[in-house]
Amino acid sequence: MKNISVIGAGxxxxxxxxxxxxxxxxxxxxxxxxxxxxKAVATIGKNLDRQVAKGSxxxxxxxxxxxxxxxxxxxxxxxxxxxxxxxxxxxxxxxxLKIFKDIDANAPAGCILAxxxxxxxxxxxxxxxxxxxxxxxxxxxxxVPVMKLVEVIRGYNTxxxxxxxxxxxxxxxxxxxxxxxxxxxxxxNRILMPMINEAIETLFQxxxxxxxxxxxxxxxxxxxxxxxxxxxxxxLDTCLAIMRVLHEGFGNPKYAPCPLLVxxxxxxxxxxxxxxxxxxxxxxxxxxxxxxAFAK
Ligand code: CAA
Numbered sequence: 001m002k003n004i005s006v007i008g009a010g011x012x013x014x015x016x017x018x019x020x021x022x023x024x025x026x027x028x029x030x031x032x033x034x035x036x037x038x039k040a041v042a043t044i045g046k047n048l049d050r051q052v053a054k055g056s057x058x059x060x061x062x063x064x065x066x067x068x069x070x071x072x073x074x075x076x077x078x079x080x081x082x083x084x085x086x087x088x089x090x091x092x093x094x095x096x097l098k099i100f101k102d103i104d105a106n107a108p109a110g111c112i113l114a115x116x117x118x119x120x121x122x123x124x125x126x127x128x129x130x131x132x133x134x135x136x137x138x139x140x141x142x143x144v145p146v147m148k149l150v151e152v153i154r155g156y157n158t159x160x161x162x163x164x165x166x167x168x169x170x171x172x173x174x175x176x177x178x179x180x181x182x183x184x185x186x187x188x189n190r191i192l193m194p195m196i197n198e199a200i201e202t203l204f205q206x207x208x209x210x211x212x213x214x215x216x217x218x219x220x221x222x223x224x225x226x227x228x229x230x231x232x233x234x235x236l237d238t239c240l241a242i243m244r245v246l247h248e249g250f251g252n253p254k255y256a257p258c259p260l261l262v263x264x265x266x267x268x269x270x271x272x273x274x275x276x277x278x279x280x281x282x283x284x285x286x287x288x289x290x291x292x293a294f295a296k
Contacts, residue, residue, distance in 0.1 A: 001169055005030060005082040005107075007075070007099060009040035011273075012116055013088035015144025018044045021068035022057070022145075023173040028070045030078035037071040044069065047145055075099075076106040083108075084169070086138055088116040091241045096120060097128045104129035112162055114138035118238065119185045119193075119245040122155035132157040136166050139188065140175075142234065150175045151188050184249025185242060193242045196234075197258050199227035203278075203294070204260040210278045210294045228278040229288065231261075232271030240265045269293075 002025065006017045009031035017029045017040070031037050048065055051057035057065075072078030079085050085103050089095055096117060103113055113135045115125055126135035137153025150170040154163050163179060170177035180187045199213050208216070214226020223230075231239050243257040264270075264277065269291070271277030280289045 001083045001165070002026060003028070003081050003083050005079045005085045006088060007031075007078075007085065007103070008088040008090070008116075009036045009071075010088065010090070011142060012140060012144065014040035014043050015047075015142065016086055016088055016116065016140055017069055018047060018065070018145050019140075019173050019175070022048070022061070022065040024064075024068065025173075026068055026070070028072050028078045028082070030072045030075055032073060034071070034073055037073070041066070041069060041071065047143075051145070075102050079103055079107040079111070081108070082111050084112045084114060086114045086116060088140075091118060091120065091238050093120050093124070096125055100125050100135075101128050104131060110134075112136065112165065114166065116140055119189050119242045121184070121249075122153050122158070122182045126155045126157060133159045134162050136162055137182070137186065138166055138170070139186065141188070148174075148176045149188070150177045151186055152177045152179045153182050153186050154179065155182050185246045189242050190246065193239060193246060194255065196227045196231045196239055197243055197255075197261065200231065200258040200261050203228065204258055209296060210290045232277035232279055232281075234271070235273055236261060236270045236277055237265050 004020045004025045005028045006013050007030045009029055017027045021027045029037055029040060045066060048057060048062040052059055052062050085107055087099055089099055113129060115137055116139055117137060118139060122135060122137045126132035129135055135155055136158050139151035139153060141147035141149050152166050167177045167179060185193060202208055202213055203210060210228050214228050217223045217226045240257055240261050243255060246255040268274055269276050272281050275281050276291050278291055278294060280291045
């Protein structure tokens with residue numbers, strides 16, 4: 001493993017590129033628009049600066065990490081020398097299937113194709129490629145440079161060799177891999193998302209306010225963020241997409257998304273990325289202010 005191509009320069013893609021580049025791999029970050037790539041590289045620079053500021057990285061190591069990252073807007077060119085491709089596009093099944101057909105057509109025969117999907121079936125994604133044995137889930141957590149876990153998901157056809165390669169690689173970049181099987185939501189979101197959805201339901205039914213629900217979970221369960229703040233951080237559109245995958249995948253009404261979550265996404269209240277969700281976000285401020293819609 002030497003050359004890693006990362007598809008998608010959003011929040012997850014830039015974090016994945018960051019950790020591979022910091023561990024000495026040659027990374028090609030691919031997206032359709034150059035300005036998204038430039039923004040992603042600037043974000044990686046800022047996040048590396050945080051590590052330099054706290055002394056966990058030297059200025060030289062930061063420069064080397066940044067020098068390890070190239071960008072590409074042409075998918076075919078971006079994956080042609082890859083040993084591993086990690087796809088981190090939006091959580092949309094049709095988009096992922098299209099991307100995997102394109103990667104499969106352009107990446108070298110031995111290249112492993114990984115997806116950072118948070119809930120979509122690896123087996124379904126693998127089925128649109130001519131190499132299902134080499135397709136695997138590599139699910140990083142946000143913020144990628146900080147969170148230690150990589151959930152490694154075996155599809156129906158994924159081989160032992162490919163699984164071991166990805167487990168070892170995850171360890172080599174300083175993460176702790178956990179191997180799981182391919183059912184909707186895997187383990188992380190099978191447990192996390194119903195908790196977040198239940199927190200929204202608790203708010204919807206008026207059992208508690210935004211601050212009260214989050215405080216109960218932060219102070220009572222020692223979670224670093226309350227579930228409503230975490231939903232804003234992940235993105236309410238992503239939370240809704242994952243609940244829909246669980247609901248459809250298991251056909252069980254317990255996974256039905258809360259109507260309030262559906263309504264907020266319809267209204268464009270997506271959390272941090274749109275500036276408002278359960279909280280109101282102001283650029284440059286770290287204050288946690290409950291959104292006007294939920295203020296008492
Ligand atoms: N890159 C590098 N370092 C970063 C960073 C980034 N993007 N973001 C934060 N950090 C570092 C900071 O520099 C800081 O380092 P030190 O403590 O060593 O100084 C540390 O992380 C903590 O950051 P902050 O002080 O800014 O803020 P905080 O203490 O409130 O922590 C947090 C922020 C790490 C995000 C913490 O609130 C947290 O762990 N929240 C929960 C995150 C979580 O649950 N993530 C999983 C989401 S689910 C998911 O990703 C999967 C899915 O499929 C939906």
